[in-house]
Amino acid sequence: MQPFPTLYVDLEVVQSNIARMSEKAKKAGVEFRPHFKTHQSKDIGRIFREFGVTGITVSSIKMAEYFLSDGWDDITIAFPANVLAHKSYNDMCKKASLKTLVISEEVVKKLDQKLEHDLGLYIEIDPDYGRSGVPVSEMNRIRTLLKVIEESEHCYPAGFYCHAGHTYKARSRGEVEKISREALQKLEVLKEHFPKLPVCFGDTPSCSVLDEFGPATQISPGNFVFYDWMQVQIGSCSPNEIGIYMECPVIEKFSDRNQVLIHGGAVHFSKDSVQVDDYLSYGEPMLKYLSEETYVKSLSQEHGIIQCSSYVFNKLNVGETIQIFPIHSCLTADLMREYHTKDGQVLDHMNGQQGNS
Amino acid sequence: MQPFPTLYVDLEVVQSNIARMSEKAKKAGVEFRPHFKTHQSKDIGRIFREFGVTGITVSSIKMAEYFLSDGWDDITIAFPANVLAHKSYNDMCKKASLKTLVISEEVVKKLDQKLEHDLGLYIEIDPDYGRSGVPVSEMNRIRTLLKVIEESEHCYPAGFYCHAGHTYKARSRGEVEKISREALQKLEVLKEHFPKLPVCFGDTPSCSVLDEFGPATQISPGNFVFYDWMQVQIGSCSPNEIGIYMECPVIEKFSDRNQVLIHGGAVHFSKDSVQVDDYLSYGEPMLKYLSEETYVKSLSQEHGIIQCSSYVFNKLNVGETIQIFPIHSCLTADLMREYHTKDGQVLDHMNGQQGNS
Numbered sequence: 001m002q003p004f005p006t007l008y009v010d011l012e013v014v015q016s017n018i019a020r021m022s023e024k025a026k027k028a029g030v031e032f033r034p035h036f037k038t039h040q041s042k043d044i045g046r047i048f049r050e051f052g053v054t055g056i057t058v059s060s061i062k063m064a065e066y067f068l069s070d071g072w073d074d075i076t077i078a079f080p081a082n083v084l085a086h087k088s089y090n091d092m093c094k095k096a097s098l099k100t101l102v103i104s105e106e107v108v109k110k111l112d113q114k115l116e117h118d119l120g121l122y123i124e125i126d127p128d129y130g131r132s133g134v135p136v137s138e139m140n141r142i143r144t145l146l147k148v149i150e151e152s153e154h155c156y157p158a159g160f161y162c163h164a165g166h167t168y169k170a171r172s173r174g175e176v177e178k179i180s181r182e183a184l185q186k187l188e189v190l191k192e193h194f195p196k197l198p199v200c201f202g203d204t205p206s207c208s209v210l211d212e213f214g215p216a217t218q219i220s221p222g223n224f225v226f227y228d229w230m231q232v233q234i235g236s237c238s239p240n241e242i243g244i245y246m247e248c249p250v251i252e253k254f255s256d257r258n259q260v261l262i263h264g265g266a267v268h269f270s271k272d273s274v275q276v277d278d279y280l281s282y283g284e285p286m287l288k289y290l291s292e293e294t295y296v297k298s299l300s301q302e303h304g305i306i307q308c309s310s311y312v313f314n315k316l317n318v319g320e321t322i323q324i325f326p327i328h329s330c331l332t333a334d335l336m337r338e339y340h341t342k343d344g345q346v347l348d349h350m351n352g353q354q355g356n357s
Numbered sequence: 358m359q360p361f362p363t364l365y366v367d368l369e370v371v372q373s374n375i376a377r378m379s380e381k382a383k384k385a386g387v388e389f390r391p392h393f394k395t396h397q398s399k400d401i402g403r404i405f406r407e408f409g410v411t412g413i414t415v416s417s418i419k420m421a422e423y424f425l426s427d428g429w430d431d432i433t434i435a436f437p438a439n440v441l442a443h444k445s446y447n448d449m450c451k452k453a454s455l456k457t458l459v460i461s462e463e464v465v466k467k468l469d470q471k472l473e474h475d476l477g478l479y480i481e482i483d484p485d486y487g488r489s490g491v492p493v494s495e496m497n498r499i500r501t502l503l504k505v506i507e508e509s510e511h512c513y514p515a516g517f518y519c520h521a522g523h524t525y526k527a528r529s530r531g532e533v534e535k536i537s538r539e540a541l542q543k544l545e546v547l548k549e550h551f552p553k554l555p556v557c558f559g560d561t562p563s564c565s566v567l568d569e570f571g572p573a574t575q576i577s578p579g580n581f582v583f584y585d586w587m588q589v590q591i592g593s594c595s596p597n598e599i600g601i602y603m604e605c606p607v608i609e610k611f612s613d614r615n616q617v618l619i620h621g622g623a624v625h626f627s628k629d630s631v632q633v634d635d636y637l638s639y640g641e642p643m644l645k646y647l648s649e650e651t652y653v654k655s656l657s658q659e660h661g662i663i664q665c666s667s668y669v670f671n672k673l674n675v676g677e678t679i680q681i682f683p684i685h686s687c688l689t690a691d692l693m694r695e696y697h698t699k700d701g702q703v704l705d706h707m708n709g710q711q712g713n714s
Contacts, residue, residue, distance in 0.1 A: 003441035004419065037658055059659045060620075062361065079659055082620055083676040084360035084606045103609050110676055131660060132609060132618050165657070249441045252460050252489060261489050263417075263439055267691050271628040300522070301394060301687055302416045302436055303488060319440040319467055330658055334624050335692070337708075351694075 001321045005248045005264040007336035008323075009226075009347060013243040015047060017224055021207065022051040025219055028212045033057050033076060035202060035222025038330045041339065042070040043347035044225065057202065057220040061088045066350045068096050076100070076200070078161060078220065080124060080132060081107050086114035093117035099158040103134055105148045112152040120158030121149050122200060125190070127183035129165045136186045139193070146194070159198030159218075160190050167205035173235040180206035184214040191215035208236040228329035229284040230274045239325070244333065245286055246324045248304065250316050258313045262322060265302040269324075270331035279307075283324040287312060296324065358678045362605045362621040364693035365680075366583075366704060370600035372404060374581055378564065379408040382576055385569045390414050390433060392559060392579025395687045398696065399427040400704040401582065414559065414577040418445045423707045425453050433457070433557070435518060435577065437481060437489060438464050443471035450474035456515040460491055462505045469509040477515030478506050479557060482547070484540035486522045493543045496550070503551070516555030516575075517547050524562035530592040537563035541571040548572035565593040585686035586641040587631045596682070601690065602643055603681045605661065607673050615670045619679060622659040626681075627688035636664075640681040644669060653681065 018034075025032035036045055037059035045056070045067060055074040058064050064075045065088065073096040080101045081089075089111075092098050099120030102108055108121065123145055126133030134141055149157045164183035170176040183206070187199055201213055202220030204227070213219060223231060226243040248264035264283075273280045276295065283296035285306060293309035308316065316322060326332035333339070339347040375391075382389035393402055394416035402413070402424060412431040415421050421432045422445065430453040437458045438446075446468075449455050456477030459465055465478065480502055483490030491498055506514045521540035527533040540563070544556055558570055559577030561584070570576060580588060583600040605621035621640075630639045633652065640653035642663060650666035665673065673679060683689035690696070696704040 001441060003439060003445070079620070080608050080618060082360060082606050082608055084358060084678070088360065104675070106675055107609065131655075131657065131662065132611070249439050251437050251439055252464065254489070261437060263436070266627065266629070266688055270623065271688070272623070298488075300488065301691075305488065318461070318463055321441070331623055331628070334658075 002247055002340075003249060005246055005268045005336075006340055007244060007246055007333065007338070009044075009244050009339040009341060011047075011341060013241065014044065014225055017227065017241060017243055018047060018051055021221060021224055022053070024207070024211065030213050030216055031055065031198075031218040033200065033202075033218050033220045034225070035059070035078065035220045036067060037063065038222045039225055039333060040066075040350040041348055042067070044339070045070060045072070057222070061085050063350060064092060064098065068092055073097060076122065076158070076161070076220070078163070078202075081111050081121070083107055083110045083114070086111060089119055090114075090116050093119050101161050102145070102149070103132060105145055108145070108148050108152055108155055112155055115154035118154055118156060121155050122158045122161035123149075125160050125162040125187065127162050127164045127166075127186050129163065131163075131165060133162070136189055139189070157197060159200060160187070160194075161200045162187060162216075164201070164203050164206055167203050168230070168234060170205060170234050173209050176205040176209045176235055180210055184216060187215045204231060205234050205236045223330060226329040226333070228332075229281065229325045229327050230272075233274050233276060239286070242325050242329075244326065244329055244339070246283070246326060246332065246336075247321045248324060250318055250320050250322055253313070253316065253318060255313070258308045258310060259297070260306040260308055260313065260316050260322075262304040262306060263302060264299075264304040264324070266299045267301055268332070268335055269296070269299055269304070269326055270328060270335055271299060272328035272331050274327050281327060283327060285312070286323045286325050287315070359604055359697075360606060362603055362625045362693075363697055364601060364603055364690065364695070366401075366601050366696040366698060368404075368698060370598065371401065371582060374584065374598060374600060375404060375408055378578060378581055379410070381564070381568065387570050387573055388412065388555075388575040390557065390559075390575050390577045391582070392416070392435065392577045393424060394420065395579045396582055396690060397423075397707040398705055399424070401696075402427060402429070414579070418442050420707060421449060421455065425449055430454060433479065433515070433518070433577070435520070435559075438468055438478070440464055440467045440471070443468060446476055447471075447473050450476050458518050459502070459506070460489060462502055465502070465505050465509055465512055469512055472511035475511055475513060478512050479515045479518035480506075482517050482519040482544065484519050484521045484523075484543050486520065488520075488522060490519070493546055496546070514554060516557060517544070517551075518557045519544060519559075521558070521560050521563055524560050525587070525591060527562060527591050530566050533562040533566040533592055537567055541573060544572045561588060562591050562593045580687060583686040583690070585689075586638065586682045586684050587629070590631050590633060596643070599682050599686075601683065601686055601696070603640070603683060603689065603693075604678045605681060607675055607677050607679055610670070610673065610675060612670070615665045615667060616654070617663045617665055617670065617673050617679075619661040619663060620659060621656075621661040621681070623656045624658055625689070625692055626653070626656055626661070626683055627685060627692055628656060629685035629688050631684050638684065640684060642669070643680045643682050644672070
């Protein structure tokens, strides 16, 4: 038993999650370009190589640099281009086939002036998620943007990138299916007008629930490698497909309110939460005697309070540990900065390094 | 301009915040044992030495080890004792006067069996905050616990520790004052029954608003070193007393909805938020033309969306940066893992190291 909050990875579950998604992509005839923002780990990235993956997706320039240093040389940074970061793009474009996203002509023009090497640009499409991207209804804008990319000196069109993040609002497989089919339906028009350009579609709920991807030619889900309790709520997976868990010391028991204090707080789990029935959960104890009355009720910097059913409360003992599924595995892994396996290995995480700027 | 999200510290503001709190403690005749969980920095810790601070407070064993390695040798770990971590207590007790909190006899007894050196135990008092601790109404329990500590082989009573975390629900100086005076009132009985034992009281809102601390003989606020936008909402400080800010690149502008996309997400700010009027804010742009209509509306892993007034929207440009006050400085600093100063220094943070377990 570890005396401090510890993040464990179950490599069998991870292997099986990767195998399932890889197989699905093959059957659907789409390129599998998995998103590495969830694990942020060279060690876990290498498992994907065994499944023939050569092109990957990341969420930041720093993450692209990290995986480039482990030999990945076909990388999409699925974040809109940052004109201030031209030096980083130039450094990486010398060594890799690098792509990123773009939404406006202004950015293409400003960036092109600073580029010395070729950079692929996916036009980001907003499938009514409302975070960023161009809606497909604005076809003139898309055409103009494509023309500006084609006429630039160092940018070339990499295709279209579409993240249907509103699937995270779903609470059943049926709801995910409805939202993701509608999103894919919107992309049909791109395939008609620009049949030669790749269309990349990627979010874990959609890719977990669908078996074919219509106009999409690439998929880039990320969270599926671990899943988490939010994905169980969404309908993307079952609890036994979750590949990581936290192990936290039981510090004190409060019998007047059936609550247990653990060492495990916002600096370990993150403050992300999910509504489950009538309560807000910050983590889900993975007890064999799992009960819906038992959940992480609140987190402060280092403290976690677990609200227990009477049965669970009586099973827990001070000086032992409790295993808990995170609500959002990407953020928990980002905070924990390393992975332990049951047989004592420690796998790396990008953040197990100096600084964050 | 930094091309990536960067955390800046304003050392003049930090110095002034420390000077004010240190002066207040002197005038009130209480020992100033500042909490270091907010900055988690040896460099910033050293500034406190200039104000005569010798005893400090931290929130984890790991943090105690970190500051011990910089010569601090009178440390309170303001977290209930973890019986699984006896090795760490023993290692540190050899070198420092170490104290931690305790709530139950069971923990004192289990821990004492494993200790080889002396460890001070503060009895944690719950002032109706409801997170952890013994209520003062349970005087028999407190007496018994004290007796168990006194009769143990390696533990000794360090006093009483009380964190009135419910001041964070206040939304004016008056409300903070009311809650903190009530909490201090509850502690009077301890002073009557155990006049020789120290009483440590510490939360930033109370310590910012009060000028005298009744029965308390020590104060241990932490957040005041930086403050943040939540503390402004609570009534603890004014915006010009906030000592850190994020600088984030402006990536894209969405003119149809007066929104700006920045690079700066949950892995930089944390997901903590505060209700301001009728909106939930994840960060507050520190523009000179600050407007209540401008705030960080949502964060995903790397994306931040700022909802702007028309005036602010027109002032912001792609390829420039925007400065933003964090909602919760402790969690933002914990994620950013280093501090930049305007003149190019980089100050350390505990997390600029390997691993988190």
